[in-house]
Amino acid sequence: MKVIELKMTVTDSNDRDAQALRRELTERGIFLINLMSAPGSGKTTLLSRTITDLAGKVKIGVMEADIASDVDARRISELGAESIQVHTDGMCHMDAGMTRTGLENMENSGDRIVFLENVGNLICPAEFDTGAHKNVMILSVPEGDDKPLKYPLMFSKSDVLIITKSDAAPYFDFDFEAVESRVRKLNPSILIFPVSAKTGDGMEAWEDYILSEWEKRHA
């Protein structure tokens, strides 16, 4: 499993780079999904379960972005998926140039879904287009239902919201309806999937969504 040290991209326009990267990936048959969340929301656990459930249906690669450590990439590579770890040189986000460098370091290059697990942070990653086809945000039940009020940009920029650790709802004071109404005020077309990667509840709807988006691109 590779570990790549990145530097911030020096470029005029991240938005332009991101659009160019997205086009190239589409041509190469890569469907890039950018997963964003706070630290500890269960991104890697969700991803592990998703990879296991989708095994045999589609090829999957994973790029783990972190400030330090390779604990997440090691967890993913144990599942047999191709996995690389990128280190962001202290930066709290991935940009399009950094994502491109990471992708260039992956061995298998075409016809697959690649998940980019962005740096655990609800602020900076929302400000940089990575070139992904879909932005997916993860909010875990223990974080609380007030997060759309406090981090509005992240909720506005995401195509999908996954609410993880739904099995923990009985132990926390989390109002699913309040979250949905707060999120829809910011982003009326967002898709919302409540899931528990532990019990499997809700995972099928999320995985069906990924497969249908994948098939749209490979009809």
Next chain:
Amino acid sequence: MKVIELKMTVTDSNDRDAQALRRELTERGIFLINLMSAPGSGKTTLLSRTITDLAGKVKIGVMEADIASDVDARRISELGAESIQVHTDGMCHMDAGMTRTGLENMENSGDRIVFLENVGNLICPAEFDTGAHKNVMILSVPEGDDKPLKYPLMFSKSDVLIITKSDAAPYFDFDFEAVESRVRKLNPSILIFPVSAKTGDGMEAWEDYILSEWEKRHA
């Protein structure tokens, strides 16, 4: 309750500003505590309980820093503590100049403990000295025990680690001993308090620590 819009401080040296601010606060009898954590770790809940428990023992003010919203400051002001909300203009941290501006907007200026509830983020706030006398980091049980591996700077810069939502430990796979050993490798002298603001477990040890630090400064 005031809401202050901040801009990033333009200055050569945040470290120098922070040292100057810390000296001034000491002279004015203000004990400034910087609370840092990921979003949803339970900072505001911990703070609410701490304020309630310390009522009558010491005067307390609270500065809530966020990208947007004033939900936290409203929760605190309902407890009767002086509370202001500062907005960081999209930035994911507070620096010393921003902290100074916030403090200048608080009505009651001397002989008290002021809690700065920093922006919810495990990366950027660790990089900027705010001028606080103590840096306190909060990690909640649902976030997982691997966080010291992934965000080492935050654990290295903190004087105190509070592990919140300890009542949720039976529902999560959280190894307190593993966290302690990982944190002490980065920061041998850090104090660690496991607490549950919900049940009250462990709150007394944390509050005794604050009062003893307060008394040291007002002997």
